[in-house]
Amino acid sequence: MARRIIIDTDPGQDDAVAILLALASPELEVLGITAVAGNVPLPLTSRNARIVCELAGRTDIPVFAGCDAPMTRKLVTAEHVHGKTGLDGPELPEPVMPLQERHAVDFLIETLRAEPAGSVTLCPLGPLTNIATAFRRAPDIVERVQQIVLMGGAYFEVGNYTPAAEFNIYVDPEAAAEVFGAGIPLVVMPLDVTHKALVTKPRNEAIRALGTPVGKAVAEMTDFFERFDLEKYGSEGAPLHDPCVTAYLLAPEIFSGRHINVEIETTSELTLGMTVADWWGVSGRAPNATFIGDLDADAFFTLLTERLAKL
Amino acid sequence: MARRIIIDTDPGQDDAVAILLALASPELEVLGITAVAGNVPLPLTSRNARIVCELAGRTDIPVFAGCDAPMTRKLVTAEHVHGKTGLDGPELPEPVMPLQERHAVDFLIETLRAEPAGSVTLCPLGPLTNIATAFRRAPDIVERVQQIVLMGGAYFEVGNYTPAAEFNIYVDPEAAAEVFGAGIPLVVMPLDVTHKALVTKPRNEAIRALGTPVGKAVAEMTDFFERFDLEKYGSEGAPLHDPCVTAYLLAPEIFSGRHINVEIETTSELTLGMTVADWWGVSGRAPNATFIGDLDADAFFTLLTERLAKL
Amino acid sequence: MARRIIIDTDPGQDDAVAILLALASPELEVLGITAVAGNVPLPLTSRNARIVCELAGRTDIPVFAGCDAPMTRKLVTAEHVHGKTGLDGPELPEPVMPLQERHAVDFLIETLRAEPAGSVTLCPLGPLTNIATAFRRAPDIVERVQQIVLMGGAYFEVGNYTPAAEFNIYVDPEAAAEVFGAGIPLVVMPLDVTHKALVTKPRNEAIRALGTPVGKAVAEMTDFFERFDLEKYGSEGAPLHDPCVTAYLLAPEIFSGRHINVEIETTSELTLGMTVADWWGVSGRAPNATFIGDLDADAFFTLLTERLAKL
Amino acid sequence: MARRIIIDTDPGQDDAVAILLALASPELEVLGITAVAGNVPLPLTSRNARIVCELAGRTDIPVFAGCDAPMTRKLVTAEHVHGKTGLDGPELPEPVMPLQERHAVDFLIETLRAEPAGSVTLCPLGPLTNIATAFRRAPDIVERVQQIVLMGGAYFEVGNYTPAAEFNIYVDPEAAAEVFGAGIPLVVMPLDVTHKALVTKPRNEAIRALGTPVGKAVAEMTDFFERFDLEKYGSEGAPLHDPCVTAYLLAPEIFSGRHINVEIETTSELTLGMTVADWWGVSGRAPNATFIGDLDADAFFTLLTERLAKL
Numbered sequence A, B, C, D: 001m002a003r004r005i006i007i008d009t010d011p012g013q014d015d016a017v018a019i020l021l022a023l024a025s026p027e028l029e030v031l032g033i034t035a036v037a038g039n040v041p042l043p044l045t046s047r048n049a050r051i052v053c054e055l056a057g058r059t060d061i062p063v064f065a066g067c068d069a070p071m072t073r074k075l076v077t078a079e080h081v082h083g084k085t086g087l088d089g090p091e092l093p094e095p096v097m098p099l100q101e102r103h104a105v106d107f108l109i110e111t112l113r114a115e116p117a118g119s120v121t122l123c124p125l126g127p128l129t130n131i132a133t134a135f136r137r138a139p140d141i142v143e144r145v146q147q148i149v150l151m152g153g154a155y156f157e158v159g160n161y162t163p164a165a166e167f168n169i170y171v172d173p174e175a176a177a178e179v180f181g182a183g184i185p186l187v188v189m190p191l192d193v194t195h196k197a198l199v200t201k202p203r204n205e206a207i208r209a210l211g212t213p214v215g216k217a218v219a220e221m222t223d224f225f226e227r228f229d230l231e232k233y234g235s236e237g238a239p240l241h242d243p244c245v246t247a248y249l250l251a252p253e254i255f256s257g258r259h260i261n262v263e264i265e266t267t268s269e270l271t272l273g274m275t276v277a278d279w280w281g282v283s284g285r286a287p288n289a290t291f292i293g294d295l296d297a298d299a300f301f302t303l304l305t306e307r308l309a310k311l
């Protein structure tokens, strides 16, 4: 039986690839996609989520708009990375499929209550506002979550949006603190691992060579996306942050990490949104997350390319 | 035409009196009552709100359950003040009228969108979680609010729940920061004024002497409620915190205060939830609230007793 | 035998009166005066301390210059209250007596080590930088202090320099935290009491009527000093903050207060330097200070006037 | 002409090697050594500094005891790394040479005032308490400092004592904030570089093979010191943190880094003492430090071994 997941997302080119990878994989059943404000404002992320579903020919996937601002802070966005639309790169048509009427938070609450306890996994790919708001609104659902596998944070990479914080966590640190403190089995894909999932030229060309609309779109998204990291880090390609989440669900054996304590900084402006990961076990604090540090990048891209070929 | 209000509340004996005063006053139209976790947990506050409506014979008032925990913190409650049920004192029957199905936050959003802009006043009598969550979920409603008149905070009285903070603000300081920073016309009833609205023995006996079920219930609630303040402050009676909000809507001329800057402390554990009110104008920060400091207590109790007599 | 004290001070007109009251009182032996940056920068406070000694004819009192900036923050001063020199008002000659060569911190350390343990009382009238620096440099002296009686902080008056903080504590909150946490018997004269030590017109005229140079100078200092408070608070005279410390040493029975916990806010910018006094005993934290709340103002001014007459 | 330096230190085995390297190098004139509390309490660090001088046959170097506790916090120490004495490993005699009478802070102030402006470099190898206290006590000396080259902090290595902070900075973050904000030319040796100065087995054997008392002692210190890092990091030897400072003065060309903004976290308990280094230039804050990231480890050990051979 397929594993049932909800993807919570702020697309984002890498979110798009993560969604496509999920939709291409029979091991996963996507119950719904919930959009949240993050890389770009909510009207764009909820639009982009539908564009991606239509690109995959999956207009049956219900897409919900969620919170348009963090729990207690003003929204910051990342157009300098993702472009004005959040999905800059390929030319893709405006979506025809409608947004669902329900608020994403209501969908999360009602689905977790309706499905058997422990049968639904949450896959957050953006700020954790929708998830934390649902937990606050309906604490009874927390223990019904099977697992959370999320992209966010950093330890040895420290930060990207500020010197101390990764974007997803920085945008809504209070939401992150809620999720990291919820007591749910939690797997974290920090920059430490996602910066190793680099789309090198040959890897992108392999995807483009699929010759399909999906392959072309993904390659063009990466073309756009890599500009930022090439300039900043001098790396040999764009990091595919969010697809690490989907790949972990499909092939956890290609990832490695440590089960450790991870706390979220919410009080200091200087270090706001830092994921303080006790990688070396010096704090004495109890573990609450599996913090991934490495992946087999070749296996990851082989998996990704094979699956995208099916769409 | 009656002024249209929504009462957001965590009853609480003094909330009950504030609601009764509103229901007894033809100048006010109560569009709905939204319950929030505060003095006691949500199941009790949403129950107590309905008990109060039934006591007033107003089963037509829709009552909604809202957030059961603060935006980003664990709930703290005040049973040591209000008793186990939150409404200890009189013996009142379990409510028969049902809770509305909609979440209080949805009711707030939809009502503010449906009614003419600038025609609805919010009256928060507890932690500001419902209000702030609605503002976060639907920022477009903020400018549609006519005014907020709330009970919360303190300056010269400093704090009651901690040495630096009043209970309503302390419970959800992030929500308070959202509301105080929203740019809405705001009137604040802090402990500075509510500690002057003391139910002395003669005042309570005047209410009891109404001889009605409402008069009896209010007098018995006060009998219970005053125990705490008598012991702590040695004052001559219970402070009627929340009814100051309703009284202000009916007779603003019996209150006096200053239009000043009020900021909410959200970072320090020691001073968490403090309403830093710039009463002396030393900070240079722009005013954002009318902070009430005094009232004509005799006029207040005359008004209250006259109105309760009508129920 | 006279009680042996060290006055640590940032004169300041009210510091001047506090020093004069001490020098006029045979019950007190002033071992030295240590100047600190506060109301005005160190060169002025160390000058003013000597001016006051010379006014009292006590050029035998050793005066030491201490720290010219807080432990970890930039100095803020209060010329808007005390005038450009810190001692604006009377015309007084530049001092002839020299400053001591030793640093005030060294004097504090060496004196506390040289005198019998428990025989020296510290009387801080300004920011606590000198005292805390001495404690940090020489922790062995802490337990040799007999008592600290200081002017600083506020609870029901909350703040004067900011909405949440009194000047002396605000200037160097880290130093204050050190002193309040040192475990020394501590008596605090906050604004709550000093705002009740008001120099009304008749009281100031009684001092002026002494007809002595000291009486004249004190009256003229008060004339200058009261302008600020008249304008800000509309009070009927200047509050004599620092002399409350000296008066407490002479006549503790005219003061009343509570032995309670008092913590210093050092982390939040908004509430920085607040003395969080647990007046109502709600925190469960252990008492560490006698926090004075009231005085017999008539007795205070009678004492002050009688003693000033002797100089 | 030799470069004139003051070594401020909390020996510590690696401090010892840093001092020995300086004493062995004719390019450097050590004006004095100031001890501070850090790895072990002040009585031990001021003892150990003299042991090291005597080991080098340099009883002419004046050694001063300084602050025995951080500016505003309680001292924490690191006996779990350095052993009970701070210099565990070799058997070395108790020192005969006396401590200087003057306090280290006074020595720092007086030396910087006495020597030509811009002619003295400070080399802090421990918590920055002495340096910051001197700057606070005598702000005029700040601009007289030629350069500060210090060991402390981390960016990609993040922390060692806590998940977010390196020991030297964590012990006295307020002192660090003072020094990093002083506007002095500043070179920082963080864990990022010192963890690359690993004493591998062959490197340590080369030092032992010098056959001198110094070579033997250094090798035995490293034998002791490496136990901790071997166990924690699984690295191939002990990192020689503090000698990087001395080596930089002798051969800056074997180091590389970036001139960037580095801020110190002083407010949050979770991230206290973090050196927030803007390595990627994302903050827009002005550069204030040269933050070293890499070294030529072979060149470093060649230099070290050659110099130690001369003692």
Ligand SMILES: [Ca+2]
Residues within 6 Å of the ligand: A009, A010, A011, A012, A014, A015, A039, A125, A126, A242
């Ligand atoms: Ca994303």
Ligand SMILES: [Ca+2]
Residues within 6 Å of the ligand: B009, B010, B011, B012, B014, B015, B039, B125, B126, B242
């Ligand atoms: Ca209430």
Ligand SMILES: [Ca+2]
Residues within 6 Å of the ligand: C009, C010, C011, C012, C014, C015, C039, C125, C126, C242
């Ligand atoms: Ca003073």
Ligand SMILES: [Ca+2]
Residues within 6 Å of the ligand: D009, D010, D011, D012, D014, D015, D039, D125, D126, D242
């Ligand atoms: Ca060291």
